[in-house]
Amino acid sequence: MKPENLSAIVDIEVPFHDVDMMTIVWHGHYCKYFEIARCALLTQFNYNYPQMRDSGYSWPIVDLRIRYVKPAYFGQILSVRATLVEWENRLKIEYLIFDKLSGQKLTKGYSIQVAVDMTTQQMCFESPKILFDKLGL
């Protein structure tokens, strides 16, 4: 499997506690939806947060973008797709959220993570070998 093809889809039912007084999902909660899909994606190549930590690298998010096309509501079933689009120097993942029933696009965005050596606390300007190993490259 080439990394280009790596993606994961998770379904999330909007819980009551994610909805604000305008009766729509509060914009900040999409960070959680993205993350649940991102972790499902990272698990596919066995490099989720615990494995990152065990490999001596933390991978903090350094850039996040969210574009809100349509609001989401309490009880709605969201499908969240995370796709790996860059890995050589940093981990860039793109997200698309759509309504599971209608297929209508609701939200899109991306996150960028970089490796940080947990011993030196230095940011790596290239992804460490462990990532390539995990990706089978």
Added chain:
Amino acid sequence: MKPENLSAIVDIEVPFHDVDMMTIVWHGHYCKYFEIARCALLTQFNYNYPQMRDSGYSWPIVDLRIRYVKPAYFGQILSVRATLVEWENRLKIEYLIFDKLSGQKLTKGYSIQVAVDMTTQQMCFESPKILFDKLGL
């Protein structure tokens, strides 16, 4: 200062993201308000979470009770008081939230924490010496 007198008060302005579609503060967010006051209280005797961890004990919450007397709203200023009421075998803290302007009582509750030895992962049936030292007992 005797531990009986130990209490802390913090003021919190209800943020937009804590209000639900019924236009009141979602009940689960009071755990955060309690915690902010609890940490202010623990800081008074220099035994907040980092000091707990450095002392070799985690102090997980094992019991939590919240009683909601009146709802709170976006922008309202809440005063949260945390009072230490037990320390010999466990740490019991009582909370009272009231409207800062009117003084009206909104919420009350308590939390109970027990020491867990981080080396053995065993729960302590008496509070460890470090707590008494911190409390000046």
Added chain:
Amino acid sequence: MKPENLSAIVDIEVPFHDVDMMTIVWHGHYCKYFEIARCALLTQFNYNYPQMRDSGYSWPIVDLRIRYVKPAYFGQILSVRATLVEWENRLKIEYLIFDKLSGQKLTKGYSIQVAVDMTTQQMCFESPKILFDKLGL
């Protein structure tokens, strides 16, 4: 179906964003887990938050208790069971969280809600007729 038998079970995989610096689920997030199970239970008799609102009653939580038996960790699969135990004067729901794989009990608790007439903002000392209708009583 008698109300005594009403219960719902949902499975929740602990997300990264629910875990604190002690590497366990932060105690306040269990309010969310309880709520997801509670809403699944309310949906069984077609009286979830939107139906409550449409019926002219809000049902704020007035009392919440959580007892933490064992901690939960990132990626763990939790089964959350919500059971209706009182309905005549108030809605009392009990919760039990257990590890899905081992069956080990992790957390238990309850919530109590009372009907509030949304027109008068008065609390009802008996559950309104609509609840009994929904429960088929």
Added chain:
Amino acid sequence: MKPENLSAIVDIEVPFHDVDMMTIVWHGHYCKYFEIARCALLTQFNYNYPQMRDSGYSWPIVDLRIRYVKPAYFGQILSVRATLVEWENRLKIEYLIFDKLSGQKLTKGYSIQVAVDMTTQQMCFESPKILFDKLGL
């Protein structure tokens, strides 16, 4: 006062519940920090969420960008500055988070909101007159 000069600064002490298992503030919580500063800014010209709603317009966020320069830690005091940079067709607010003590820059970002007519649910391609009135233009 010209809108170009409109900005607000709020101080936030990082609470325990915002810190993740990597012991840094979880990236999604910055949405909350931005919002607290944004609401302080909107209050300056008396057009915060309740006034928006009363004016017949909701102003959902349609675009959000966060760039993480340095991590933040439990107990750190953050200063969050929100500055109004666009208002004619949409509300664009820029954010800068810095460490209160050292002045070191930690995070920056922006949010974009557009007016939505709450009667027709149509997005407005120009900001409605009420915004200009509130801004004294």
